[in-house]
Amino acid sequence: MSSSSADRSRPPLRQAVQRLLPARSVLGFLVLLALLGTLSYAAGAAAGPVAPDLHPAGGTRTGGGTPADDGDMGGMHGMGAAAPRPVTPGAPR
Secondary structure (H helix, E strand, O other): OOOOHHHHHOOOHHHHHHHHOOOHHHHHHHHHHHHHHHHHHHHHHHHOOOOOOOOOOOOOOOOOOOOOOOOOOOOOOOOOOOOOOOOOOOOOO
16 A cells, blocks of 8 residues: 555654654753752751751741740850940041
């Protein structure tokens, strides 16, 4: 039997699929990006929270109800800016 002209003009399925897909380098980059994202997520999940009292912004705290201190770092005396002194006109600096 002979093939019809319509069958000869249609590209095979493999060529049609290759034409629709992006280049191999783009596919490789996307696969690598997905793999690195998955690995970094797994490493972060295995490491746990960064700080002991870290909690979600809208979540509830699991620790005590009040913080232990007011955020002062203690032992850092003299690290703040000095109070400005009044300057009198004509006085040496």
